[in-house]
Amino acid sequence: MSGTILRRLLSMLPVMGVVAICVFLLLHLAPGDPASIIAGENATPENIARIREQLGLDQPVWKQFLVWIAAMLHGDLGTSLFWGDTVLSLIGQRAEPTVSLALTTLAVAVFLAIAIGVLAASHAGTWIDRLVMGFAVLGFSVPVFVVGYLLIFVFAVNLKWLPVQGYSPLAEGLLPWLRNLVLPSVALGMAYVALIARITRTTMLDVLAEDYMRTARAKGVATRAMLFRHALKNAAVPIATVVGNGVALLIGGVVITETVFNIPGIGRLVVDAIARRDYPIIQGVIMVFSGVYVLVNLLVDLSYTLFDPRVRG
Amino acid sequence: MAEPVLAVEDLRTHFFTQDGVTRAVDGLNFTVGAGETLGIVGESGCGKSVTALSVMRLLPAGLGRTVGGKVLFGGRDLLQLDEAQMRRIRGDRIAMIFQEPMTSLNPVLSVGEQIAESVMIHQGKTKAEAWARAAEMLALVRIADAERRVKDYPHQFSGGMRQRVMIAIALSCHPQLLIADEPTTALDVTIQAQILKLMIELKSRIGAAILLITHDLGVVAETCQRVVVMYAGRKVEEASVLDLFDRPLHPYTRGLMASIPRHRRAGPPPRRLQEIPGIVPNLRDPIAGCAFAPRCPLATARCTAEAPSLRSAGTHSVACWEVTP
Numbered sequence: 010m011s012g013t014i015l016r017r018l019l020s021m022l023p024v025m026g027v028v029a030i031c032v033f034l035l036l037h038l039a040p041g042d043p044a045s046i047i048a049g050e051n052a053t054p055e056n057i058a059r060i061r062e063q064l065g066l067d068q069p070v071w072k073q074f075l076v077w078i079a080a081m082l083h084g085d086l087g088t089s090l091f092w093g094d095t096v097l098s099l100i101g102q103r104a105e106p107t108v109s110l111a112l113t114t115l116a117v118a119v120f121l122a123i124a125i126g127v128l129a130a131s132h133a134g135t136w137i138d139r140l141v142m143g144f145a146v147l148g149f150s151v152p153v154f155v156v157g158y159l160l161i162f163v164f165a166v167n168l169k170w171l172p173v174q175g176y177s178p179l180a181e182g183l184l185p186w187l188r189n190l191v192l193p194s195v196a197l198g199m200a201y202v203a204l205i206a207r208i209t210r211t212t213m214l215d216v217l218a219e220d221y222m223r224t225a226r227a228k229g230v231a232t233r234a235m236l237f238r239h240a241l242k243n244a245a246v247p248i249a250t251v252v253g254n255g256v257a258l259l260i261g262g263v264v265i266t267e268t269v270f271n272i273p274g275i276g277r278l279v280v281d282a283i284a285r286r287d288y289p290i291i292q293g294v295i296m297v298f299s300g301v302y303v304l305v306n307l308l309v310d311l312s313y314t315l316f317d318p319r320v321r322g
Numbered sequence: 323m324a325e326p327v328l329a330v331e332d333l334r335t336h337f338f339t340q341d342g343v344t345r346a347v348d349g350l351n352f353t354v355g356a357g358e359t360l361g362i363v364g365e366s367g368c369g370k371s372v373t374a375l376s377v378m379r380l381l382p383a384g385l386g387r388t389v390g391g392k393v394l395f396g397g398r399d400l401l402q403l404d405e406a407q408m409r410r411i412r413g414d415r416i417a418m419i420f421q422e423p424m425t426s427l428n429p430v431l432s433v434g435e436q437i438a439e440s441v442m443i444h445q446g447k448t449k450a451e452a453w454a455r456a457a458e459m460l461a462l463v464r465i466a467d468a469e470r471r472v473k474d475y476p477h478q479f480s481g482g483m484r485q486r487v488m489i490a491i492a493l494s495c496h497p498q499l500l501i502a503d504e505p506t507t508a509l510d511v512t513i514q515a516q517i518l519k520l521m522i523e524l525k526s527r528i529g530a531a532i533l534l535i536t537h538d539l540g541v542v543a544e545t546c547q548r549v550v551v552m553y554a555g556r557k558v559e560e561a562s563v564l565d566l567f568d569r570p571l572h573p574y575t576r577g578l579m580a581s582i583p584r585h586r587r588a589g590p591p592p593r594r595l596q597e598i599p600g601i602v603p604n605l606r607d608p609i610a611g612c613a614f615a616p617r618c619p620l621a622t623a624r625c626t627a628e629a630p631s632l633r634s635a636g637t638h639s640v641a642c643w644e645v646t647p
């Protein structure tokens with residue numbers, strides 16, 4: 010087992026390598042010169058050239074790439090052009106809000122999505138099913154920022170139930186932390202819930218039509234045990250796969266959600282960095298996000314053995 | 323005959339599809355005596371499985387519905403029970419095994435869990451007691467090394483062994499009636515015989531009756547005391563097994579007899595199966611006369627116009643204008 014995990018961890022390396030190349034090329038081929046942005050509007054060409062030299066931007070692109078990769082392999086994501094701090098420390102400072110937002114959303118969304126997916130499947134063809142599916146289409150097609158502003162307008166501005174925006178660290182109390190997370194989590198999780206609910210419903214419908222479900226009924230198993238004990242475990246592998254793949258939605262959504270709700274997290278860090286062409290931060294954050302995504306999906310793959318005895322071999 | 327365990331009276335089960343109503347079972351009567359093995363035979367599509375599912379009230383929801391008749395079991399009409407009452411009977415008083423051993427067990431639950439579950443639901447046993455019973459049942463259906471194998475999953479068993487597991491589940495609560503819907507059709511011939519023998523032996527041990535559904539008269543000959551021959555959702559003949567093989571009356575039954583494959587015995591290679599010419603009627607169109615008339619060598623004008631009613635002499639009954647019981 011630990012051998013498998015090690016092998017799978019090593020197999021992440023080529024994936025991350027490809028990600029690194031793509032990220033680097035994309036940023037360096039995109040228009041915009043960080044040196045002139047840092048130098049300001051009234052800078053002379055000499056000024057800009059000096060800054061460019063300081064930052065190593067005068068080097069050939071391949072050389073810049075190798076320097077960046079070599080540093081990364083030593084655990085160094087580089088130094089921000091604008092802040093002068095290391096990218097790693099900047100990410101560290103901004104991690105709490107982002108991790109809080111992502112994890113609470115993930116936990117609540119997965120639980121909720123599976124519940125309504127199972128509900129829809131067990132009431133297939135009824136108005137409950139249609140309601141859930143209607144929500145799934147809507148939740149998936151309305152952009153995060155629209156949901157976000159709508160929620161702010163209704164629940165924060167009009168009803169005044171929850172804060173309009175911002176973040177309150179966990180260290181300053183559980184309740185303010187939670188109150189600040191509710192609306193962003195809903196906005197962020199909407200598409201994710203829709204995605205997982207839909208696959209849960211589809212997979213459960215297939216499972217419910219299986220012969221062994223008829224066997225369970227013939228044994229006198231009660232409805233709830235039929236759904237959760239007999240069916241859901243059989244549906245777990247496709248659901249877990251989508252839970253893993255859907256983390257991409259969360260990562261993309263975090264960037265937008267943090268902007269809409271003015272949350273000082275990693276998403277905001279990277280949005281600001283893009284405006285300033287602060288390459289090291291953009292590259293570093295993308296590498297971290299990609300690493301998280303690949304790692305989550307590795308965990309999902311490993312979880313299959315929990316659900317399905319046939320893959321245990 | 324003693325008080326029957328199961329009495330089915332004028333059972334009518336129809337399927338409501340977009341193309342119309344299919345009368346899968348259309349006025350069926352039969353009884354199963356305590357400890358008896360009753361066979362129901364008939365070609366594919368004649369309503370055997372639908373009959374079994376109607377008794378268990380396991381018809382596919384929204385499609386099939388029992389629209390008339392009675393299913394009397396232990397003095398109660400099962401068709402009148404609510405779902406919770408029915409659940410207490412299923413798997414406890416009436417158990418069922420199905421044709422497809424490869425897909426009838428849940429792949430993600432160990433066979434022990436699947437046997438123990440019935441015991442826990444119906445007998446209120448603790449988990450430990452139920453698992454002990456599971457191992458016992460597994461040994462009873464002759465799975466070697468049962469103590470260890472209860473923890474195994476279905477994919478670790480062969481088709482024949484899975485059907486044994488199904489039997490173990492079905493008999494775990496000592497039901498009064500076991501409904502076996504083509505329990506051996508999907509298995510090798512040698513395994514078939516073993517499974518049938520096991521079923522018969524265990525049912526006598528626990529004193530259950532069996533309703534055995536099959537399209538194979540050979541299986542009936544080996545296992546049943548009485549037999550009901552079904553055609554197009556109705557009973558066309560009923561007799562003791564000895565009587566039926568001695569003196570098959572209905573032309574359809576005779577056709578079935580002629581098509582029994584001989585491969586059960588050693589000897590010359592099997593000759594071509596003699597099939598009854600023609601096809602099973604579409605149950606969607608109401609049938610005026612005898613449903614078998616279009617395929618029947620004895621059919622007359624009367625047969626296509628008027629449905630024959632069941633006439634009996636002693637325990638042998640037949641629905642045909644052209645033969646006398």
Ligand SMILES: Nc1ncnc2c1ncn2[C@@H]1O[C@H](COP(=O)(O)OP(=O)(O)OP(=O)(O)O)[C@@H](O)[C@H]1O
Pocket residue numbers: 337339344346364365366367368369370371372373382385537605
């Ligand atoms: N799910 C269904 N939807 C619509 N019609 C059905 C359905 N199941 C059965 N029927 C109808 O009921 C009739 C009887 O089917 P049944 O399954 O009882 O046949 P059977 O005698 O068990 O045949 P086999 O030997 O193939 O198992 C079929 O001809 C079919 O028209």
Ligand SMILES: [Mg+2]
Pocket residue numbers: 370371372503504
């Ligand atoms: Mg059938």
